[in-house]
Amino acid sequence: MEDNNRFDTLGRLEDLPQAYRDQLTQRNLVPLWPSLRGVLPPNIPTRKTQTTHWPYREIRELLIQAGELTPIEKAERRVLVLANPGHGLNNMQASAAMYLGMQLLLPGELAPVHRHTPNAVRMVVEGDGAWTLVGGEKCPMQRGDLILTPTGLWHEHGHDGQDPVIWLDVLDLPLVYYTETSYHLEGPSQSVTSGQGYKAYARGGVAPTKVFQRSDKAYPMLRYPWADAKAALLSLAEEQSGQDAVQVTYVNPETGADAENILGFYALMLRPGETLRLPARSPAQVFHQIEGQTDVQVEATGFTMVEADTCCAPGYTAVTLKNCSATSPAFLFVADEAPLHRKLGVYEDRG
Numbered sequence: 001m002e003d004n005n006r007f008d009t010l011g012r013l014e015d016l017p018q019a020y021r022d023q024l025t026q027r028n029l030v031p032l033w034p035s036l037r038g039v040l041p042p043n044i045p046t047r048k049t050q051t052t053h054w055p056y057r058e059i060r061e062l063l064i065q066a067g068e069l070t071p072i073e074k075a076e077r078r079v080l081v082l083a084n085p086g087h088g089l090n091n092m093q094a095s096a097a098m099y100l101g102m103q104l105l106l107p108g109e110l111a112p113v114h115r116h117t118p119n120a121v122r123m124v125v126e127g128d129g130a131w132t133l134v135g136g137e138k139c140p141m142q143r144g145d146l147i148l149t150p151t152g153l154w155h156e157h158g159h160d161g162q163d164p165v166i167w168l169d170v171l172d173l174p175l176v177y178y179t180e181t182s183y184h185l186e187g188p189s190q191s192v193t194s195g196q197g198y199k200a201y202a203r204g205g206v207a208p209t210k211v212f213q214r215s216d217k218a219y220p221m222l223r224y225p226w227a228d229a230k231a232a233l234l235s236l237a238e239e240q241s242g243q244d245a246v247q248v249t250y251v252n253p254e255t256g257a258d259a260e261n262i263l264g265f266y267a268l269m270l271r272p273g274e275t276l277r278l279p280a281r282s283p284a285q286v287f288h289q290i291e292g293q294t295d296v297q298v299e300a301t302g303f304t305m306v307e308a309d310t311c312c313a314p315g316y317t318a319v320t321l322k323n324c325s326a327t328s329p330a331f332l333f334v335a336d337e338a339p340l341h342r343k344l345g346v347y348e349d350r351g
């Protein structure tokens, strides 16, 4: 009879004679079987990503100190990285593919122009008067706005206001670095050239029709004002009266595809008193509280997110979000690795 458990315990490295192992090592060879279960565990992948909560109050205090300790000329980008302890604090990873950082720009400062292969987005957390210039388009930065800095576009940040400005950076840097395709170029100063995509694409369902001028922009919309995303969520909530989650995806308004190639970005509204159980899906997720308060439960780990807090959860894990208020909606920005997983053909929803 066939014994299905024949392969239950595989040989260990120590089972091999030392002389044989030495010969393998000298020839840059390694036996697979001692490591096979490690790279292909049964049923569910090994995830280094740990559920992690970064309260904004703590980050803010240390970031303001960084503003006193390190001038912008010594930092280029004054950022505290939100590092997932499961990936090691020095590896700049919130998850396998996501990088998170909180960036501070003080009045009058300029973060100089450069471009790079990783894709970035900014979610503006605090302050008025800063702008980012992306591919010639000047994008004002207001709280809750999402601003894209897609691969290859020149970008720089400036600040004409009175108070510190802080934003959350989300990049696909860990993935791009892993694939050995991560590099940057320093640029000549950019001039403000193009129009403003957030005005051209101000309403869903209708897009500008070019009659005389063809646009060849791969990324036609770079700034997604919070006022518009919030208005879209509020009308969606009215329209679908409870059957589904109130969520919108930040998309390329010309193609309907995800706004960037590797990471996905969404805005989520929790109705007053709503508890939302998000299914266990393969991508890791990041949540950032734009307005309100949310109780987050990820397996045995629970915490409360207040305004401007950020957290992450590993993939293949259900996440339960509960609006702490019975009378007001709560709003979250969500980032995940879904576009990457779909392109790789490994995306799963396990319910």
Ligand code: 1HN
Pocket (backbone or CB within 6 Å): 077, 079, 101, 103, 111, 116, 120, 155, 157, 169, 171, 173
């Ligand atoms: C970057 O270019 C910015 O332009 C922020 O503001 C954070 C982290 C790693 C690599 C490049 C920016 C970054 C970054």
